[in-house]
Amino acid sequence: MPATIRDVARASGVHISTVSRTFSAPHLVNPETRNRVLACAENLGYRPNRAARALITGRTHNIGLIIADIANPFFPPLIKAAESQARQRDYHIFIADTNEDPAAEEDLVHALAKQVDGVLLCSPRMSNSLIEQLSREVPLVVINRQVTGLPAVVMDVGQGARLAVEHLTGLGHRELALLGGPRGSWTNREIRRSATAAARTADAALTVLGPNPPTEGGGIAMAEQVRRSGATAVLAYNDLMAIGLIEGLDSLGLRVPQDISVVGIDDIALSRLTRPKLTTVATPTAAAGRTAVDMLLQHDGSFAARAGRGGGRTTTADDRRTTAQVTLQTELVIRDSTGVGPAAPADRPAAAATADRPGAAPSADPGSRGHADPGDATAATPEVVAS
Amino acid sequence: MPATIRDVARASGVHISTVSRTFSAPHLVNPETRNRVLACAENLGYRPNRAARALITGRTHNIGLIIADIANPFFPPLIKAAESQARQRDYHIFIADTNEDPAAEEDLVHALAKQVDGVLLCSPRMSNSLIEQLSREVPLVVINRQVTGLPAVVMDVGQGARLAVEHLTGLGHRELALLGGPRGSWTNREIRRSATAAARTADAALTVLGPNPPTEGGGIAMAEQVRRSGATAVLAYNDLMAIGLIEGLDSLGLRVPQDISVVGIDDIALSRLTRPKLTTVATPTAAAGRTAVDMLLQHDGSFAARAGRGGGRTTTADDRRTTAQVTLQTELVIRDSTGVGPAAPADRPAAAATADRPGAAPSADPGSRGHADPGDATAATPEVVAS
DNA sequence: ACTTCTCCTGCAAACCTTTGCAGCCAACGG
DNA sequence: CCGTTGGCTGCAAAGGTTTGCAGGAGAAGT
Numbered sequence: 006m007p008a009t010i011r012d013v014a015r016a017s018g019v020h021i022s023t024v025s026r027t028f029s030a031p032h033l034v035n036p037e038t039r040n041r042v043l044a045c046a047e048n049l050g051y052r053p054n055r056a057a058r059a060l061i062t063g064r065t066h067n068i069g070l071i072i073a074d075i076a077n078p079f080f081p082p083l084i085k086a087a088e089s090q091a092r093q094r095d096y097h098i099f100i101a102d103t104n105e106d107p108a109a110e111e112d113l114v115h116a117l118a119k120q121v122d123g124v125l126l127c128s129p130r131m132s133n134s135l136i137e138q139l140s141r142e143v144p145l146v147v148i149n150r151q152v153t154g155l156p157a158v159v160m161d162v163g164q165g166a167r168l169a170v171e172h173l174t175g176l177g178h179r180e181l182a183l184l185g186g187p188r189g190s191w192t193n194r195e196i197r198r199s200a201t202a203a204a205r206t207a208d209a210a211l212t213v214l215g216p217n218p219p220t221e222g223g224g225i226a227m228a229e230q231v232r233r234s235g236a237t238a239v240l241a242y243n244d245l246m247a248i249g250l251i252e253g254l255d256s257l258g259l260r261v262p263q264d265i266s267v268v269g270i271d272d273i274a275l276s277r278l279t280r281p282k283l284t285t286v287a288t289p290t291a292a293a294g295r296t297a298v299d300m301l302l303q304h305d306g307s308f309a310a311r312a313g314r315g316g317g318r319t320t321t322a323d324d325r326r327t328t329a330q331v332t333l334q335t336e337l338v339i340r341d342s343t344g345v346g347p348a349a350p351a352d353r354p355a356a357a358a359t360a361d362r363p364g365a366a367p368s369a370d371p372g373s374r375g376h377a378d379p380g381d382a383t384a385a386t387p388e389v390v391a392s
Numbered sequence: 393m394p395a396t397i398r399d400v401a402r403a404s405g406v407h408i409s410t411v412s413r414t415f416s417a418p419h420l421v422n423p424e425t426r427n428r429v430l431a432c433a434e435n436l437g438y439r440p441n442r443a444a445r446a447l448i449t450g451r452t453h454n455i456g457l458i459i460a461d462i463a464n465p466f467f468p469p470l471i472k473a474a475e476s477q478a479r480q481r482d483y484h485i486f487i488a489d490t491n492e493d494p495a496a497e498e499d500l501v502h503a504l505a506k507q508v509d510g511v512l513l514c515s516p517r518m519s520n521s522l523i524e525q526l527s528r529e530v531p532l533v534v535i536n537r538q539v540t541g542l543p544a545v546v547m548d549v550g551q552g553a554r555l556a557v558e559h560l561t562g563l564g565h566r567e568l569a570l571l572g573g574p575r576g577s578w579t580n581r582e583i584r585r586s587a588t589a590a591a592r593t594a595d596a597a598l599t600v601l602g603p604n605p606p607t608e609g610g611g612i613a614m615a616e617q618v619r620r621s622g623a624t625a626v627l628a629y630n631d632l633m634a635i636g637l638i639e640g641l642d643s644l645g646l647r648v649p650q651d652i653s654v655v656g657i658d659d660i661a662l663s664r665l666t667r668p669k670l671t672t673v674a675t676p677t678a679a680a681g682r683t684a685v686d687m688l689l690q691h692d693g694s695f696a697a698r699a700g701r702g703g704g705r706t707t708t709a710d711d712r713r714t715t716a717q718v719t720l721q722t723e724l725v726i727r728d729s730t731g732v733g734p735a736a737p738a739d740r741p742a743a744a745a746t747a748d749r750p751g752a753a754p755s756a757d758p759g760s761r762g763h764a765d766p767g768d769a770t771a772a773t774p775e776v777v778a779s
Numbered sequence: 780a781c782t783t784c785t786c787c788t789g790c791a792a793a794c795c796t797t798t799g800c801a802g803c804c805a806a807c808g809g
Numbered sequence: 810c811c812g813t814t815g816g817c818t819g820c821a822a823a824g825g826t827t828t829g830c831a832g833g834a835g836a837a838g839t
Contacts, residue, residue, distance in 0.1 A: 007506070008797060009794090010795065010796065011795080018487075019818075019819090020818065020819050020820080021795090021796080021819095022796095022797080022798080022818075022820075022821095023817085023818060023819080024818065025795095025796060025797060025798085026797090026798090026817095029796090029797070029798095030797095030798095033816090033817075033818090034817070034818080035816080035817060035818085038818085050529075052502075052505070052506045053506075053795085053796075054447070054506060054792090054794085054795050054796070055506060055507050056443045056444075056446040056447045056452065056507075056796095057443075057445075057447050057794070057795035057796045057797090057824090058489045058795080058797075059443040059824095060441070060443045060444050060447055060794090060795080060796075060797095060823095060824050060825065060826090061795085061796055061797050061798085061824050062796085062797070062824090063824085065443060067486075074472075075468045075471055075472045075475075076468045076469055076472055076661070078465060078468075080468075081462045081463045081465075081467075081468060082463055084487070084489075085461075085463055086490050088487060088489055089489065089787095092503075097486050097488075097503075097504070097507065098486065098487060098488075099454075099484050099485065099486060099487075100471070100475060100485055100486075100487045101475060101479070101484075101485075102471075102472050102475050102476065115439075116479075116484075117484070118439070119394065119439045119440075119441060119442060120442050120443075120484065140440070142437075142789085152784080169578055193833070213714060221661075221665065248665055252665065274463070274608075275662055275665070277665060278608065278635055278639070278662070278666060279665060279667075280666075280667045320813080337812090352804055395828065396824090396826090397824060397825065398825080406788075406789090407788065407789045407790075408789095408825090408826080409788075409789065409790075409791095409826095409827080409828080410787085410788060410789080411826095412825095412826060412827060412828085413787095413788090413827090413828090416826090416827070416828095417827095417828095418786075420786085421786095421787070421788080422786080422787060422788085425787080425788085440825085440826075441823090441824090441826070443823050443825080443826090444794090444824070444825035444826040444827090445825080445826055445827075446794095446826095447793095447794045447795065447796090447824090447825080447826075447827095448793070448794045448795095448825085448826055448827050448828085449794090449826085449827065450794080469823095735807095
C-alpha cells in the first residue's frame with residue numbers, strides 16, 4: 006500500500022538508485038531529473054522507509070533517553086529540549102522510565118541497544134563499572150554523572166551547593182543541615198562534598214541527613230529529624246524534597262523562613278508557585294538535554310557508517326574518540342524561603358536578601374522552537390574539559 | 393561486529409530459519425535444538441535486529457506519542473503509564489512535543505507515520521477532518537477527544553465539571569465563572585457545555601472567560617477579570633490555571649477560599665502542594681495512557697502482517713475494525729480552595745466541605761511496575777461505548 | 780511392508796534502501 | 810579527429826530477518 010522507492014522510480018522513468026540519490030545525495034543528480042522525481046514522490050506520498058535505510062546504513066536515527074522518573078518535574082524540561090534538538094537533526098527520541106530502579110536501567114539499555122544509535126543515560130543509579138561495560142554495547146552519553154572515558158554532561162551542583170551554603174552563612178546561619186538524596190546518585194555525592202567544604206570554610210556546622218527518596222514525601226518525612234538537628238537552615242537535595250520539608254515543618258509549627266530557612270536545588274517550575282517561594286539553585290536542564298544530544302550525535306558521527314558494502318572502508322584518522330565532559334554552570338535564585346539567622350549582622354534587613362531572578366520567563370525554553378542555535382548550548386558552558 | 397542470526401546458526405549448527413523460529417515461533421522447533429540455539433545466542437550476545445524484522449514484517453514495534461507540552465504536569469503520568477504498558481508488550485514509545493502548536497501536530501504525525509505501528513494523539517488541537525485524514529496514513533488513537541470513526545479514550549470531564557458546579561452551588565454560590573482553556577480543545581468544549589448545563593439546573597449564573605493559554609500564566613492574567621465578573625466561585629480549565637488564578641487573586645488581595653472559591657481539573661501532583669490545597673476534578677491520566685496503548689495494539693493486532701511473501705494472505709473476517717471509544721470516569725476531590733458562598737444554608741459549616749481523598753499515595757502509579765494487570769485499565773472504565 | 784501423518788528443519792525469496800563501480804554522453808583540449 | 814574529463818545514471822549486491830513450501834525421518838495405522 007505505501008509507496009516505495011520503486012513506485013517513484015517507475016512513475017518518473019528513472020532507476021531506483023536515482024530516486025535514492027535524489028533524497029540522500031541531491032547534488033549527484035541532474036536538477037531537472039531531481040525535480041521530476043521530487044514531484045512524483047510528492048504525488049505518491051512517498052516517504053523513505055527508515056527500517057530499510059537503517060538496515061543498510063546501520064544507523065537508525067533514533068536515540069534512547071533513560072530517565073529515573075518522568076513524573077519528577079525536574080526531567081520534563083530536559084526531555085523536551087532533547088526531543089526538540091534531536092528532531093532538528095532528524096532523530097527521534099525513545100523515552101523510557103526506570104522508576105528509580107537501577108536494575109531497570111540495565112535492562113533498558115540492553116533493550117534499546119540494537120534499536121538506537123546511542124543512549125542518553127540520565128542521572129543513572131548504576132555502578133560506574135556497569136555503565137562502562139554497557140558503553141561497549143552502545144554509545145552512551147551520561148547526564149549528571151562523571152564516568153571516566155565516557156562523554157558526559159553534568160550540571161555543576163557542587164558550585165551551586167557552595168553558593169547556597171554561602172548564602173545561608175551570609176545570612177547568619179551557623180547550624181546547617183543537608184537533606185541528602187538517593188543512594189547511588191552522583192549529584193548527591195557532589196552536593197555533599199561541596200556543601201561540607203563550604204560549611205567548614207564558613208565555620209558553620211553541617212549535619213547530613215539521609216539518604217532519602219528524592220520526592221516530596223522524602224522531605225515531609227524528615228521534618229522531625231531536621232527539627233531535632235537544631236539546624237536553622239537546610240539545603241535539600243532537590244526542590245521536591247525542599248517543598249516537602251517546608252510542608253512537614255509547617256505541620257510541626259515551624260515557619261519558613263522565620264524559624265528556619267530552606268534551600269532547594271533544580272529550580273523546577275513548581276518552586277515559584279509554592280508559599281513561600283523557594284530559594285533554590287537553578288540547574289540548566291534544558292541546556293543539558295540539548296548538549297547531550299549534540300554530544301551523542303557528534304560523537305557517533307565520527308563512526309561514519311559501520312556498515313556499507315564491502316565494509317573495507319578505511320577508518321578515518323579521527324578515531325581518537327574525543328570524549329569530552331561538559332560542565333554546565335548553576336546559579337542561585339534567591340526567593341522567599343530563606344531569611345536571616347541567629348548570627349545575622351544587625352544592619353542586614355531580612356528583606357534585602359530576597360530578589361527573584363530578573364527576566365526569567367516562567368517556562369520558556371529558548372532554542373526549543375525552530376531556530377535554535379547549535380552553538381547555544383555550549384556557549385552557555387564556559388567550562389569544557391576534554392579528558 | 394554485533395552478532396547476527398547467521399552467527400548463531402553457524403555456532404549451533406542449524407539453519408538461520410531455525411534460529412529465527414526459535415525466537416518468533418518457539419513451538420515449531422524441537423526443544424533440544426531450541427535450547428542449543430538459545431545457549432549459543434546468549435553466548436554470542438545475539439539480539440534480533442529490529443530494523444530487519446520491521447522491514448519484512450511491516451511492524452516496527454514502535455508507538456508514537458504526541459503531546460502538547462511535556463512540561464505540563466498533566467502529561468507525565470500519562471506518558472509514564474503508556475511507556476510502561478508498551479514495554480510490557482515489547483513496544484517502545486517515541487515521544488514528541490508540539491509546543492501547543494497545531495501545525496506541529498500534523499508534521500509530527502507525518503514524520504512518525506512510517507516509523508511506528510500507530511500514533512497516540514494526546515489532546516490534539518487539530519481539526520477533526522485533519523485528524524480523520526491523517527488516520528488514513530497511520531493507525532491513530534485519540535486521547536481526550538472524540539472523532540467519529542476513530543478509537544478514542546476520553547476522560548469524562550463533563551461529568552467532572554458537573555460535580556464541581558454542583559459542589560459549588562451546594563456551598564451556596566450563585567455567581568460562577570468558568571476559566572476557559574485553549575481554543576481547539578475538545579476537553580474545553582465539554583467542560584463548558586456541561587458546566588453551563590449544571591449551572592442552569594442549579595439556577596446559578598455562569599460567566600465564561602476565555603479562551604486562555606492552559607498555563608499558570610493564563611490563570612494569573614485572568615485574576616482581574618474574574619474579580620470584575622463578580623463571581624464568588626470559579627471553575628478552571630485545569631489545575632495549572634487554577635493555581636495561577638489563586639496566585640493572581642492573592643496579589644489582588646482576594647483570599648481563597650474566604651473571598652472566592654476555586655476548583656481546578658486534573659488533580660496534578662502539584663495541587664496537593666499549593667496553599668490552599670486545591671479542590672479539583674481528578675482525571676485518571678495513568679489509566680488513559682495504559683488504555684490507549686492497549687487499544688492501539690489490539691486494534692492493529694487485527695491487521696496481522698501487512699507484508700509477508702506472496703501477500704496473498706486472505707484477510708480475516710475480523711476486519712470490522714471495532715473502533716471503540718472508552719470513557720474514563722472522573723471524580724471530585726475536595727480540598728481547601730472551596731468554601732461556603734453567600735447563599736449558604738446557615739447550618740452548613742465551611743469546614744465540613746473539606747476532606748481529601750483518603751488513601752491516595754502522592755504519586756504512586758499503580759500498574760506501572762512489573763505486574764500490572766492488563767484488565768486493570770478497562771476495569772476502571774465501566775462505561776465502554778462501541779461505535 | 781506400505782501408506783499416511785506428524786514434527787522438525789532447510790531452502791530461498793522478499794522486504795526497501797544504499798552505494799561502489801561501470802558505462803554513457805557531451806564537451807573540451809590538442 | 811582522437812583522447813580525456815566530468816556529469817549523470819544504471820546495475821547489482823548487500824544488509825538481517827521472516828515465512829511459505831518442500832523434504833526427510835520417524836511413528837503410527839492398516
